[in-house]
Amino acid sequence: MINQIIEGDSFELLECIPNGVVDLVITSPPYYKQRDYGMGIGNEDTPEGYIENLLTIFHECVRIVKNTGSIVFNLGDKYNKEGSLSLIPFRFAAEVIKNEPVKLVNTITWIKRNPTPRQFKRRLVSSTEPFFHFVKSNNYYYNIDAFLTEPNTKKGRRKRENTNVGKKYFKLIEASTLSEQEKQKAGEELHKVIEEVKKGEIAEFRMKIRDIHAPAFGGQEGGRKTQLEKQGFTIIRIFGNELKRDVIENSVETIKNCPHPAVYPESIIRELVKLLTREEDVVLDPFVGSGTTAVACKKLGRKYIGLDINPEYCEYARERLITTQAKLGWF
């Protein structure tokens, strides 16, 4: 099964995979009554029936995944006939943590930069989807340094060219009882840190000045408190842009001439594969559709198993993998 796209029903195919052999399951099952794939799950009579089917698949995934592995499910919600959100993804996740021996590490929210541009008068445009990250043990593989090496929101990347950032501190330094030498040093350091904010290297900063802030400044002896007393000021840099947050901003992707109507973004999958696996690890997608998971794995040197019930999608996924291989080079 390794490095193959296999056509068939995941309810049956998953049974052929032995216990504890997969490092990561990452998938996007059909959403409830969103699209008609012509076959397979997603068109059950009730949301409960749909969740039940997803739980059966999930149960198999737990069996197949190694103790150090992860399971990531991406799901979308749906408004019911009464116009209320059904909360299907969260109902599914709640059932999982109630019934399966797994923990929910994060709900990673995909923020769609280009949601369907249909504005309603009395509700906002849905533009997020959860990726639920479950693990079987506390010993799960996790390479946080490999995840989103670029800031993952537009805000994170924003430079602050023309702002009054830090201006108030110049006035405070001037009004303080620091010596002339201390004032000069404080001014120089203030200029430096303002530049760091403007370049987007840090998110923001705070400056504490001896006679102004020291009385109220807690801090430990020997740390900033000593710095404040000895040099007359201290600067606290806030690396907000560097935080690895549980949100990923990405556009909804479409692939030219792709027969599949609901492809998930390859770049999000690549980030999660880097975060949760090593090279040569095995990644399974029981609803592989157009083959996005397999393509991400091929590019990153991971092994993949892709299952899908629809022969046309399987064929397309195989062709996509050949093109990917050709672009990567054969050797």
Ligand SMILES: C[S@@+](CC[C@H](N)C(=O)[O-])C[C@H]1O[C@@H](n2cnc3c(N)ncnc32)[C@H](O)[C@@H]1O
């Ligand atoms: C949301 S799509 C997955 C799209 C995929 N992530 C991509 O990027 O192309 C869900 C897929 O599940 C498949 N599917 C539905 N029921 C299935 C079943 N019982 N077994 C295997 N595949 C099934 C559908 O054919 C569809 O391609």
